[in-house]
Amino acid sequence: MKVSPTGAPAWTSSKPPLLRFLNACHADFLPETSGAVADYIPELGKADPAHFGISLATLDGHVYEVGDTQVPFTIQSMSKPFVFALALDTLGAARVESVIGVEPSGDPFNSIRLNAENHPFNPMVNAGAIACSGLIHEAKGDGAFEYIRQALGRFAGRELGVDDAVYSSESLTGDRNRAIGYLLRTNAVIKDHVNSVLEVYFRQCAILVNARDIAVMAATLANRGINPVTGEQVMTPYAISRTLSVMTSSGMYDYAGEWIYRVGMPAKSGVGGGILAALPGRIGLGSYSPKLDRHGNSVRGIKVCEALSAHYDLHMLNRSDNARNAVIADYDIGENPSRRSRRPHEQKILAAHYQDVRVIELMGTLSLSNVDYVARQLVARPRPQFVIFDFRRVTSMTLAGARLLAEEFQELAAYHVTVIVSGIKRADAEWQPIAERTGSLPNMRYYFLLDAAIEWAEDQVVFRHGGSIDFFETTELSEQPLLAGLTDEELTDLASLGAVRTYQPSQKIITTGDPATSLFFLRSGVVHVTLPDGIRLATLTAGMAFGEMALLEPRRSADVRADMSATAYEVPLHDFERFRKQHPRAGERIMRNLAQLLADRLILANAKLNLLTSN
Numbered sequence: 001m002k003v004s005p006t007g008a009p010a011w012t013s014s015k016p017p018l019l020r021f022l023n024a025c026h027a028d029f030l031p032e033t034s035g036a037v038a039d040y041i042p043e044l045g046k047a048d049p050a051h052f053g054i055s056l057a058t059l060d061g062h063v064y065e066v067g068d069t070q071v072p073f074t075i076q077s078m079s080k081p082f083v084f085a086l087a088l089d090t091l092g093a094a095r096v097e098s099v100i101g102v103e104p105s106g107d108p109f110n111s112i113r114l115n116a117e118n119h120p121f122n123p124m125v126n127a128g129a130i131a132c133s134g135l136i137h138e139a140k141g142d143g144a145f146e147y148i149r150q151a152l153g154r155f156a157g158r159e160l161g162v163d164d165a166v167y168s169s170e171s172l173t174g175d176r177n178r179a180i181g182y183l184l185r186t187n188a189v190i191k192d193h194v195n196s197v198l199e200v201y202f203r204q205c206a207i208l209v210n211a212r213d214i215a216v217m218a219a220t221l222a223n224r225g226i227n228p229v230t231g232e233q234v235m236t237p238y239a240i241s242r243t244l245s246v247m248t249s250s251g252m253y254d255y256a257g258e259w260i261y262r263v264g265m266p267a268k269s270g271v272g273g274g275i276l277a278a279l280p281g282r283i284g285l286g287s288y289s290p291k292l293d294r295h296g297n298s299v300r301g302i303k304v305c306e307a308l309s310a311h312y313d314l315h316m317l318n319r320s321d322n323a324r325n326a327v328i329a330d331y332d333i334g335e336n337p338s339r340r341s342r343r344p345h346e347q348k349i350l351a352a353h354y355q356d357v358r359v360i361e362l363m364g365t366l367s368l369s370n371v372d373y374v375a376r377q378l379v380a381r382p383r384p385q386f387v388i389f390d391f392r393r394v395t396s397m398t399l400a401g402a403r404l405l406a407e408e409f410q411e412l413a414a415y416h417v418t419v420i421v422s423g424i425k426r427a428d429a430e431w432q433p434i435a436e437r438t439g440s441l442p443n444m445r446y447y448f449l450l451d452a453a454i455e456w457a458e459d460q461v462v463f464r465h466g467g468s469i470d471f472f473e474t475t476e477l478s479e480q481p482l483l484a485g486l487t488d489e490e491l492t493d494l495a496s497l498g499a500v501r502t503y504q505p506s507q508k509i510i511t512t513g514d515p516a517t518s519l520f521f522l523r524s525g526v527v528h529v530t531l532p533d534g535i536r537l538a539t540l541t542a543g544m545a546f547g548e549m550a551l552l553e554p555r556r557s558a559d560v561r562a563d564m565s566a567t568a569y570e571v572p573l574h575d576f577e578r579f580r581k582q583h584p585r586a587g588e589r590i591m592r593n594l595a596q597l598l599a600d601r602l603i604l605a606n607a608k609l610n611l612l613t614s615n
Contacts, residue, residue, distance in 0.1 A: 525566025
């Protein structure tokens with residue numbers, strides 16, 4: 001197996017499509033040099049303008065990282081939504097809403113202006129954020145900042161520190177915020193000493209994070225307040241939903257309207273160079289690049305968010321999926337083979353190479369997060385030669401899910417993995433976005449029935465490892481598993497009781513409900529055992545018996561139809577019963593063999609059931 005430089009198998013070190021897209025964004029926007037590092041706070045001006053990191057966190061706790069995602073920087077205004085949520089949970093909505101509005105201001109973030117009620121326009125501008133810090137100080141006194149720091153740490157899933165140099169620099173140059181503070185104090189929005197409140201505010205802005213942290217914090221917002229990495233319920237869903245609402249309208253200041261129009265995700269930026277975006281029910285995004293545009297937003301960060309939203313159609317108002325986990329079963333053919341009865345040499349090959357065929361049964365709505373989860377599950381195990389995706393239980397696909405799935409198919413093809421699709425017709429409208437992007441993929445195959453897809457993949461494994469499947473090969477009674485252990489004399493006597501019958505393609509041999517009067521031993525060709533509604537129970541090839549349940553049941557319980565030209569020994573049941581009396585040892589052996597065959601079928605049925613109930 002090819003090995004990567006890290007020592008891991010090359011397959012397991014391959015990049016899922018979503019990570020490859022983030023890498024492409026990083027490469028595309030790294031040359032962007034417009035904007036300027038914030039310098040009105042001297043310490044912020046020391047940031048390296050070359051730093052650029054992108055991180056994306058999914059709601060099942062997986063975090064993608066590209067570039068400088070571990071470089072620490074101060075959270076600045078990105079602290080505002082989290083402190084607002086904390087104030088709602090700490091003091092209650094009535095108290096918070098009595099002094100802070102929720103309307104966009106249309107002004108820059110540091111505007112010294114209040115609304116008609118002499119309250120801050122919203123908690124995302126400095127006036128509203130200082131008011132939030134004042135409310136926390138009102139409730140917690142000298143412990144207010146530590147209370148905030150710990151809360152932000154729960155959002156990030158780790159302990160967060162403080163950049164004391166940035167705090168000092170902000171405090172020394174924070175006269176505009178002091179002016180806002182005194183305006184709030186004059187209008188009774190904050191009740192404590194202005195300097196005490198501003199010390200909390202300056203310190204919370206100086207909390208250190210990195211791009212990974214803010215992606216996880218954003219994902220916690222997107223996950224109704226549950227940190228997807230730690231599993232902790234950080235804030236109540238009520239506080240989170242209200243916070244996301246204000247982020248949607250005001251999180252990007254006087255760029256908010258343009259942002260929601262073009263990107264369509266609740267977001268918040270900070271003059272330290274960070275941007276976080278939280279798409280409810282899907283993902284959290286964090287980026288870091290210190291150069292800012294005239295609105296105070298990271299130039300590269302804006303481009304990343306625009307690209308991600310446009311490529312995967314993530315606008316919040318164009319959402320149609322609800323399902324988080326679309327995988328109902330994920331297995332290989334060792335756990336759940338096809339319904340074809342295999343001869344010993346085929347069984348031996350398939351037992352040795354069972355991991356060559358991977359089957360993923362999907363259900364519900366296929367969204368970006370669902371398909372991403374499937375892609376990551378694929379690379380978590382050894383690379384197969386064939387992957388079967390079953391869509392019979394899929395109800396819909398979002399455009400983002402379809403596009404990411406097509407990219408995953410292309411990724412598999414690049415590794416010479418054959419993609420097999422079952423349960424969907426290529427003419428179906430929802431399949432067209434995938435078909436358009438995968439029409440040129442080599443060897444991609446379609447089967448309406450999952451079992452037919454598994455059977456074909458098994459055949460390919462047998463062929464690749466030196467086996468052969470000759471549907472026209474003629475077998476003898478001695479090769480029948482039901483007759484294993486019989487002597488040559490016993491087999492000769494049994495053969496004398498039967499007549500060789502020939503069947504044409506699609507000819508029905510047995511009909512459900514008819515009297516069971518014969519046993520059949522297939523000599524050549526293929527037959528299908530089906531229920532009356534067409535559901536296939538088994539595929540039998542030369543060397544297999546059918547109609548054997550006549551030994552236990554007086555009437556037929558399934559249909560049997562020739563798949564192609566076939567021949568079989570037909571032994572009348574009354575003659576077979578006479579044979580058992582003449583050869584009691586053989587009769588006992590046959591019934592033992594039948595019991596073993598039925599037990600094997602029960603084990604397989606239980607395995608199929610376990611696959612469905614354990615996923």
